[in-house]
Amino acid sequence: MNLVYYSRCILESIVTSKNTRNNIFSRRLDFINSVSVNNLQCKHFFFDIDDTLNTNKAGLNLEICKLLNKFAQKGDVVLLTNCSKKRKENHLSNLQKFQCSAQLWEVGKKPNYNWLNSKLIEKGWISNDCAFFGDRLSMDIWMAYKANIKERILVEGYTKQSTFGLIHLIRKIEAWLIL
Numbered sequence: 001m002n003l004v005y006y007s008r009c010i011l012e013s014i015v016t017s018k019n020t021r022n023n024i025f026s027r028r029l030d031f032i033n034s035v036s037v038n039n040l041q042c043k044h045f046f047f048d049i050d051d052t053l054n055t056n057k058a059g060l061n062l063e064i065c066k067l068l069n070k071f072a073q074k075g076d077v078v079l080l081t082n083c084s085k086k087r088k089e090n091h092l093s094n095l096q097k098f099q100c101s102a103q104l105w106e107v108g109k110k111p112n113y114n115w116l117n118s119k120l121i122e123k124g125w126i127s128n129d130c131a132f133f134g135d136r137l138s139m140d141i142w143m144a145y146k147a148n149i150k151e152r153i154l155v156e157g158y159t160k161q162s163t164f165g166l167i168h169l170i171r172k173i174e175a176w177l178i179l
């Protein structure tokens with residue numbers, strides 16, 4: 001992730017939220033398992049991993065893989081994360097172990113919305129058929145907003161649960177500035 005680019009995204013997301021008075025997310029959820037898969041009229045589903053599908057750094061387990069497979073019955077399931085190479089290998093091994101149909105795309109690309117747009121074009125996917133689940137407003141949700149993704153679902157439960165660590169502090173500041 002390019003830090004200059006990311007800093008610009010943080011600023012852009014704050015300024016946009018303040019100027020438009022609109023939420024950059026389209027729905028909000030406490031936890032991912034409270035989602036109603038059938039309520040989303042989408043064909044392609046994107047998920048952040050940490051603090052969206054599970055607590056930070058906990059990774060993918062059988063329960064999460066079963067949920068992702070429910071989405072896979074409706075369309076494509078893509079995982080987008082900025083994790084390390086080692087954790088990427090761990091995610092790939094868990095996807096295989098729990099027979100999960102989700103794809104893990106290139107790591108470290110968030111919040112590069114131009115990259116996401118080019119990937120959608122490459123796949124022939126229409127942004128209006130896509131949903132994106134994430135916990136970070138200036139990372140996941142901003143990327144989805146700028147790529148015109150129809151459903152941008154903010155998942156807040158894991159962030160609210162934990163009050164420790166730098167990343168949680170950043171999230172709380174983001175929520176305070178953007179929401």
Ligand SMILES: [Mg+2]
Pocket residue numbers: 048049050051052134135136
């Ligand atoms: Mg996250």
